[in-house]
Amino acid sequence: MKRHAKGVKADPVCVRTRTGRRVFNSLIGKTVETVADYKEIIDLIKARGGDAFKLCYQCGLCDAVCPWNRVGTFSMRRLVRQATFGLTEIESEDLWRCTTCGICPERCPRDVKQIESGVSLRRIATEYGVFAPSARPVRTVGASLVGEGNPLNEQRKARAKWAEGLSVKPFAEGMEILYFPGCYLSYDPRLKKVAAATAGILHRAGVDFGILGPRENCCGESIRKTGDEALFKRLARENIKTFIENGVRKILVSSPHCYHTFKNEYSEFMVNFEVIHISQLLLELIRSGRLEFKKEYPKKVTYHDPCYLGRHNGIYDEPREILKRIPGLELEEMPESLGNSLCCGGGGGRIWMETPKGERFSDLRLEQAGRIGARVLATCCPYCITHFEDSRLTMANDNLPDIKDITEIIEEVL
Numbered sequence: 001m002k003r004h005a006k007g008v009k010a011d012p013v014c015v016r017t018r019t020g021r022r023v024f025n026s027l028i029g030k031t032v033e034t035v036a037d038y039k040e041i042i043d044l045i046k047a048r049g050g051d052a053f054k055l056c057y058q059c060g061l062c063d064a065v066c067p068w069n070r071v072g073t074f075s076m077r078r079l080v081r082q083a084t085f086g087l088t089e090i091e092s093e094d095l096w097r098c099t100t101c102g103i104c105p106e107r108c109p110r111d112v113k114q115i116e117s118g119v120s121l122r123r124i125a126t127e128y129g130v131f132a133p134s135a136r137p138v139r140t141v142g143a144s145l146v147g148e149g150n151p152l153n154e155q156r157k158a159r160a161k162w163a164e165g166l167s168v169k170p171f172a173e174g175m176e177i178l179y180f181p182g183c184y185l186s187y188d189p190r191l192k193k194v195a196a197a198t199a200g201i202l203h204r205a206g207v208d209f210g211i212l213g214p215r216e217n218c219c220g221e222s223i224r225k226t227g228d229e230a231l232f233k234r235l236a237r238e239n240i241k242t243f244i245e246n247g248v249r250k251i252l253v254s255s256p257h258c259y260h261t262f263k264n265e266y267s268e269f270m271v272n273f274e275v276i277h278i279s280q281l282l283l284e285l286i287r288s289g290r291l292e293f294k295k296e297y298p299k300k301v302t303y304h305d306p307c308y309l310g311r312h313n314g315i316y317d318e319p320r321e322i323l324k325r326i327p328g329l330e331l332e333e334m335p336e337s338l339g340n341s342l343c344c345g346g347g348g349g350r351i352w353m354e355t356p357k358g359e360r361f362s363d364l365r366l367e368q369a370g371r372i373g374a375r376v377l378a379t380c381c382p383y384c385i386t387h388f389e390d391s392r393l394t395m396a397n398d399n400l401p402d403i404k405d406i407t408e409i410i411e412e413v414l
Helices: 038-055 061-065 076-084 103-107 114-127 137-148 183-187 189-204 221-225 229-245 256-269 278-287 317-325 361-371 382-394 406-413
Strands: 015-017 177-180 250-253 274-277 300-303 376-379 402-405
Touching (some): 038 076, 038 114, 061 076, 061 103, 076 114, 137 221, 137 229, 177 189, 183 382, 189 278, 221 229, 221 256, 229 256, 250 256, 250 278, 256 274, 274 278, 278 317, 278 406, 317 406, 361 376, 361 382, 376 406, 382 402, 402 406
Parallel strands (some): 177 250, 250 274, 300 376, 376 402
């Protein structure tokens, strides 16, 4: 952004303090150069999707249920109030804290649409290239998505390497299912094990499937939640073009984030693919007799509901029914489960941001699992697994469960 002499108008809605910080308005206790009035700022927020801010009557229920207030202090109510009057501080860390877990919209009596409204502020920040320190990795992620189609700065041509030696075929028109493992299962060493387990189970059940490998992009769900709408649309359009050209009709995903965006957001582009999460397909295969368990799993297991599988898409029963059908497995719920599940902290693009020790929701979740005596914490989301595994490494606690994807448990008992 170009520098301007004091008192000279620059880009709309951007203001600058003497230290070079950019904020939206002057009535927040800072010395600033105002270059846009409050109405102009409010209109910009509305245009980026934040019109629902005005519905808030400051009841504070969002703050009461927000997991951030279990580990620190964060006020969605205050963020909403500032935006309503055009007083948002664009460089604030608070702008980037929301994990889009979905618990506050469920409790909100005024339908303020906290997720969409919060993302609208991130869109403005992203458009101006203004990122709080914790959010600066998003710039690198965006460059990797543009260059290689994944957020991990891995080579596109290596996207299918996880499948080497597993007899996984390239997807071809006429196949029943496209398996879309997603970025983390394609590249992350820990999560490649989940992709391999999934492929093995599909082979055992006789499922006709293939993968696109280097021909596919990241689904774009998380970069959209950071406010980069243009990049999301680019990734989505490229994926849609690839799906159509290859005759894809049914997409199987391992990530709830891929599930959410394919099912609920790609429809904005006037397409309608059948999308199924691995937990849904596994239960179908078990019920139909195509998967039979041969061994026992004599362990106490607890199940963690991923936010984007449970609260966002209502898939609660399938993973539990699968686990209950496994011989010897004892399933016990944690205090916060189903619609009250505690977020792992990875949504809303926070999977790419560093969260200081002592502020990690995943630490709390592992402690809950440990307190009920679970030997295994099962889930079916790559973000959740990543955060839980990180917590196991950093927590000084010998009473922590192993972390397993549901497919890894099933693989052990087939």
